[in-house]
Amino acid sequence: MKTIHRNPDVMWREEADALARVLEALDRGEAVEETGTSVLFSGGTMLSLNYLGTEIWKLCDGRTPEGIVEELLPQFEVDEAVLREDVQAFLDELAVKGFIRYAE
Secondary structure, eight states: EEEHHHHHTTEEEEEEEHHHHHHHHTTTTOOTTOOOEEEEEEEEEEEEEEEEHHHHTTTTTTHHHHHHHHHHGSOOOOOOOHHHHHHHHEEEEHHHTTTTTEEE
């Protein structure tokens, strides 16, 4: 099965203040999909990631897509099929932009 690896040329940083605000909002049951918690930079392209995107990005460390879903499922109140679809769509976007690579 294919494993996923972050492109080592991509610079990234997690925004601690934004992350703290997102976690507080989640505790209150608020929607946080539009709030960025990290930023990726590569080849003149910048990409802002929301909380789920950031958590997926951090797990692109040699895991399989299934492994990422298994790790995230306890953290997010979402149907497994929905999470699986969201994770794969996001990984596809990252791959097209060259931010991640697949390996056998």
